[in-house]
Amino acid sequence: MSNLRSLTFDAIIIGGGGSGLRAALELAKSGKKTAVLSKVFPTRSHTVSAQGGITCAIASSDPDDDWRWHMYDTVKGGDYIADQDAAEYMCSEGPKAVFELEHMGLPFSRFDNGRIYQRPFGGQSKNFGEGGQAARTCAAADRTGHALLHTLYQNNLKNNTTFLNEWYAVDLVKNSNGDVVGCIAMCIETGEVVHVKSKATVLATGGAGRIYASTTNALINTGDGIGMALRAGFPMQDMEMWQFHPTGIYGAGTLVTEGCRGEGGYLINKDGERFMERYAPNAKDLAGRDVVARSMVMEILEGRGCGEKGDHVFLKLDHLGEEVLGKRLPGIVELSKTFAHVDPAKDPIPVVPTCHYMMGGIPTNIHGQAITQDESGNDHIVNGLFACGEAACVSVHGANRLGGNSLLDLVVFGRAAGMFIEGALNEGIEYLDASESDIESAMKRITRWNESEGGESIPQLKAELQDIMQTSFGVFREEKNMREGVKKLADLRNRIGNAHLPDKSNAFNTARVEALELDNLMEVAEATAIAALERNESRGAHSRYDFPDRDDVNWLKHSLYFPATKELKKRDVNFKPKTVDTFEPKVRTY
């Protein structure tokens, strides 16, 4: 027998951010033996950094608002490769999930009538794009993610959820049938490695923005769940689709919410021109994020950027006045002073498009069940494996996520996964136990690092990886540059496989965690690179100089990256919502 201690749960949720905590809450209430395993104390998860709000048709700002309008915006925003059954589920279930959050205590800002405050965000419309700008993003000032994450953590405390805080999941354990039956995990404080046995393993590990040199993402966003799933041989969907947020603070990368533009702020170039009027005459600064980010880069490339190097633009907020800034955007005032040395009540904030969100991820259905594809292109459920939140690709965001839709995604699909797992556990789940060799293969990677005796340093290799991604897979892409990037990544993979972990100690060894994270960054980067190189069109966030147009004949499809062969296949997009007519692909303008 393996000499590892084992822990047994009905369900293990890996990740303590918004989606993980929402799934956990559902399961804790059900009385199932559940644990949340998180590499940081849950309120340190990246959900905490979400600012502007959670988009949902709760009909507060506009009593006639309709979730179908929200669904239309979401599908159009995703450039028509969002799955329409999933978008339908998210937008129609959304109000229930948001009201639940309010009942749990989330301190939303309010309108005078006492209802939840909603602000305009990018890509929002009334009446299927015909009725002008909507205001659909529910907000707690500009700290909505913080308020949401703390509220969910608090309610998990109330419901006695079991937490394995500061534990790190290393790899999935698969049995001989290919079912996922748990994971290998390490207690960071003591260094102890255990075998976690579980009937349901939920990857709620968030995004991986740290594959880029410049990102709004927390340092912990290293794509751990994506790495684990890829190493276990499961495919990833739409990994070429990375959102560059228009307003990251120049130099620092910290996020400045789209809510700034929702409240009336706008972007200007070095001539003081409100340039979005040229690129998106109707929505202007509230066009889709991909559209705004590209427009900013065009301004910079055409010599109208700001600053000595002309390499950024400005976000103008001073006309909003101190009262609006203090009431609606207090966190932005703080961040701007700290990281840009600018008081937005007086001067504009220097901003630049910055890697923000991974639209791709582990393909799942609306219940969070992971999906793989057989040789003939048929979908199959992966037994025992679930994903939700940014790590998953349901897909509600398609090729470009709308602002405020990520928080909604977290709570709607975290909740859905929790409910589904509860039902499945009630019906009874039995999988074949993992064998000794199954466990050993999941231990391979950590053993490799622990036995490493020399080689290159981890921070150095990480920096190289981030530079490759930044240079070759940014806002605009083209074949030659990407081919070079793919080649460099292949070389980097070998070097990382021989890199050195100098510190072998057990107690709170953060160097070991960073080594394990580097492997995950590598997996995510390579999947991104290969998918980006092979999608020969421009759609949503994936924008190519050499293929500037959308190609619905060949690419109205999800991409599916298979790690064993490094091949990219295609998967059908769902165009069959259950209760509304299909939204047919149209030319996307704002």
Next chain:
Amino acid sequence: MSNLQVSVYRYNPETDSAPYMQEFQVDTKDRDLMVLDVLHLMKEQDSGLAFRRSCREGVCGSDGMNMNGKNGLACITPLSDVVKSNKLTLRPLPGLPVIRDMVVDMGLFYKQYERIQPYLQNDTPAPAIERLQSPEERDKLDGLYECILCACCSTSCPSFWWNPDKFVGPAGLLQSYRFLADTRDTATRERLTNLEDPFSVFRCRGIMNCVAVCPKGLNPTRAIGKIREMLLADAT
């Protein structure tokens, strides 16, 4: 400010019989870096140096530490705010057991947070939509809900150092008042009853270190004063 001299607290329970201070020379290239950036440069020199960090923008509360004698968040503290005569001394948050280097065991701090039942309690049936709350009622939560649980306040509080098991501490009490002040919460009496002993609230001596160090500019002393008023009003 080239070659900043940094003195940092080191302790690895597996190899060190006692903690010690280690000196680092860090080339800042004359930039006004954040203290967290300096820690990353130090970790490149010695990968064994352990500290917590996550958001690197002052909202997750991971990297509370003591910098030249004052608690704060390393990620939003520029060197120009703390460095004196080119020297920076970094120690873990005071008063909590050290696990390794800058990493403290936050168990006692979290326990006091959990003790105040940090979740909304409402015994009326939930409506089909949200519970209504006027903007004025909601304003009462400003300055309370923004707490990031970094522990900078509680670990700078002498009353918490002396009685970490009995005195809730500024962070926990700030959150206690966050729920007492929420018009949607109906557990006021029970919350106050839980705080009625001589230690939980009344060990606060108004030293106000908590206010001085809070990286989010919050005021736990004021919240504690409000709880006291409620307790006294409740008793009469």
